[in-house]
Amino acid sequence: QSQELSQARIDYHAALRALQEDGTRMVCSGKMHTDRLCRFDYLCYSTEAEEFVFFHSNASVMLPNLGSRRFQPALLDLSSVEDHNTQYFNFLELPAAALKFMPKPVFVPDVALILNRFNPDNLMHIFHDDLLPIFYTMSQYSDLDDEARLVFMEGWNEGTHFDLYRLLSNKQPLLKEQLKNFGKLLCFTKSYVGLSKITTWYQYGFVQPQGPKANILVSGTEIRQFTRFFMDKLNITREEVSENEEYIVVFSRTINRLIINEAELILTFAQEFQMKTIVVSLDEHSFADIVQIISRASMLISIHGAQLVTSLFLPRGAVVVELFPYAVNPEHYTPYKTLASLPGMDLQYVAWQNTKEENSVAFPDRPWDQGGIAHLEQEEQERILKSKEVPRHLCCRNPEWLFRIYQDTKVDIPSLLEVLRQTVKSKPALKKAKPASTVHPGRVREPRCQASVQGSNEAKLTVSWQIPWNLKYLKVREVQYEVWIQEQGENTYMPYILPHQNYTFSENIKPFTTYLVWIRCIFNKTLLGPFADVLACRT
Numbered sequence: 226q227s228q229e230l231s232q233a234r235i236d237y238h239a240a241l242r243a244l245q246e247d248g249t250r251m252v253c254s255g256k257m258h259t260d261r262l263c264r265f266d267y268l269c270y271s272t273e274a275e276e277f278v279f280f281h282s283n284a285s286v287m288l289p290n291l292g293s294r295r296f297q298p299a300l301l302d303l304s305s306v307e308d309h310n311t312q313y314f315n316f317l318e319l320p321a322a323a324l325k326f327m328p329k330p331v332f333v334p335d336v337a338l339i340l341n342r343f344n345p346d347n348l349m350h351i352f353h354d355d356l357l358p359i360f361y362t363m364s365q366y367s368d369l370d371d372e373a374r375l376v377f378m379e380g381w382n383e384g385t386h387f388d389l390y391r392l393l394s395n396k397q398p399l400l401k402e403q404l405k406n407f408g409k410l411l412c413f414t415k416s417y418v419g420l421s422k423i424t425t426w427y428q429y430g431f432v433q434p435q436g437p438k439a440n441i442l443v444s445g446t447e448i449r450q451f452t453r454f455f456m457d458k459l460n461i462t463r464e465e466v467s468e469n470e471e472y473i474v475v476f477s478r479t480i481n482r483l484i485i486n487e488a489e490l491i492l493t494f495a496q497e498f499q500m501k502t503i504v505v506s507l508d509e510h511s512f513a514d515i516v517q518i519i520s521r522a523s524m525l526i527s528i529h530g531a532q533l534v535t536s537l538f539l540p541r542g543a544v545v546v547e548l549f550p551y552a553v554n555p556e557h558y559t560p561y562k563t564l565a566s567l568p569g570m571d572l573q574y575v576a577w578q579n580t581k582e583e584n585s586v587a588f589p590d591r592p593w594d595q596g597g598i599a600h601l602e603q604e605e606q607e608r609i610l611k612s613k614e615v616p617r618h619l620c621c622r623n624p625e626w627l628f629r630i631y632q633d634t635k636v637d638i639p640s641l642l643e644v645l646r647q648t649v650k651s652k653p654a655l656k657k658a659k660p661a662s663t664v665h666p667g668r669v670r671e672p673r674c675q676a677s678v679q680g681s682n683e684a685k686l687t688v689s690w691q692i693p694w695n696l697k698y699l700k701v702r703e704v705q706y707e708v709w710i711q712e713q714g715e716n717t718y719m720p721y722i723l724p725h726q727n728y729t730f731s732e733n734i735k736p737f738t739t740y741l742v743w744i745r746c747i748f749n750k751t752l753l754g755p756f757a758d759v760l761a762c763r764t
């Protein structure tokens with residue numbers, strides 16, 4: 226992969242003329258800076274000023290044209306982390322005429338995707354904040370193909386897993402630092418700026434304590450499309466594992482947050498589940514090997530930590546076992562639980578927490594970022610040492626949280642096996658589990674109602690409808706219909722679940738009354754269709 230920006234592929238003088246005459250053109254999608262993605266022609270970057278530059282000319286376009294609202298607080302988020310004030314994107318403006326007095330622009334001929342990586346030394350952040358959002362941002366725009374140029378503006382060096390970013394495109398990604406090697410004024414012929422947040426499932430606790438995002442929009446299907454792409458790029462074959470070759474993976478940390486009795490844990494699990502147990506760690510295996518191993522595992526066991534994001538690669542039906550140190554409540558830290566529980570991920574998730582302080586080894590004298598508390602006031606140290614649970618907190622430097630999460634743990638194996646028995650529905654061999662259908666019913670067709678009055682107190686309402694149009698092409702195990710009947714003007718309704726395409730209601734139906742009737746179809750008890758247009762029926 227070449228580091229050069231081949232100027233041969235563009236007509237330099239034509240590009241320069243276009244920039245001078247047309248200036249920069251920007252068209253964005255998104256209403257707010259947090260959901261905005263912009264496409265630019267001739268967006269430039271001054272490596273001296275370390276600023277992006279928008280050149281105004283008679284032909285430039287700036288949509289949205291926000292005026293100074295562009296700085297309240299920014300045009301867009303450059304990383305996939307929502308509204309983080311260190312991740313904002315904006316540009317400076319200049320008239321195109323100023324180009325005459327500026328260094329000669331160097332054009333980037335590739336279609337570029339310009340973004341910030343959020344924390345490229347941490348695997349959870351790498352996958353959740355960068356790789357998945359980049360992959361799906363590229364899927365959204367057809368010219369961001371495998372020749373697209375990724376440009377990372379966060380200012381970090383390559384980081385520990387740069388190879389993973391390289392898989393997304395055939396072109397070598399560029400770091401902010403490298404841009405100056407090309408010249409003082411770089412102009413991206415075509416570029417997209419920002420990342421889609423549509424795949425993210427977790428918020429890290431910058432404004433409220435961490436937890437699943439409020440409105441998760443991704444399912445296991447899209448996650449698995451990504452992992453399939455990724456595994457193909459890593460040259461990993463996707464084979465089925467036969468029943469007697471099933472195995473458990475223990476993902477081990479080797480620097481901190483250790484499992485003290487890992488060997489014992491491995492032996493016991495091998496016995497209990499009659500399976501081979503494989504231990505992997507980031508310093509003894511290549512990432513490709515780890516993915517290969519995890520992609521065929523029946524169970525993945527690890528202490529809470531970024532390495533658990535590799536459960537992305539587990540096969541359907543596998544079990545994720547997340548271990549938590551003493552005083553760390555598993556309910557408060559759920560990035561991996563949320564991942565495993567995404568609809569269609571089809572993973573079983575089990576959390577175990579060490580509840581015995583004597584099985585915990587803490588490191589009060591380490592540096593603060595590895596959980597040390599020696600720098601705190603004596604009183605505060607004592608309070609932390611006495612506390613039995615880290616209270617909910619904001620990211621990222623809460624010393625009590627760091628102190629507890631960086632403890633080593635001796636796992637009480639009987640109690641772990643007990644939660645596993647309670648939670649895991651069957652022997653962890655569900656792998657052949659087929660993905661459940663997610664095809665939703667269409668609207669029921671030709672809804673009709675007929676009313677009849679039996680006397681001054683009795684009336685009947687006969688409602689009928691036709692099956693949704695798509696049902697005749699589907700094999701559905703169970704088809705049901707839901708009917709809501711509401712007396713006009715009342716704000717409650719009577720709901721019914723019915724197996725057939727018509728029904729006569731007589732209970733609670735009054736004569737000379739108008740009823741509103743809603744009907745929808747349900748597949749397999751859970752897949753709800755839309756309601757048909759409401760019927761108004763007068764008895």
Ligand code: UDP
Pocket residue numbers: 346347348349477478479480481482506507508529530531532533
């Ligand atoms: N890491 C590791 N082994 C260790 C400690 C860390 O593989 O003993 C990895 C970890 O998986 C993550 C990165 O190093 O990708 C940073 O770890 P850190 O403890 O800072 O973050 P966390 O795992 O709590 O998200």
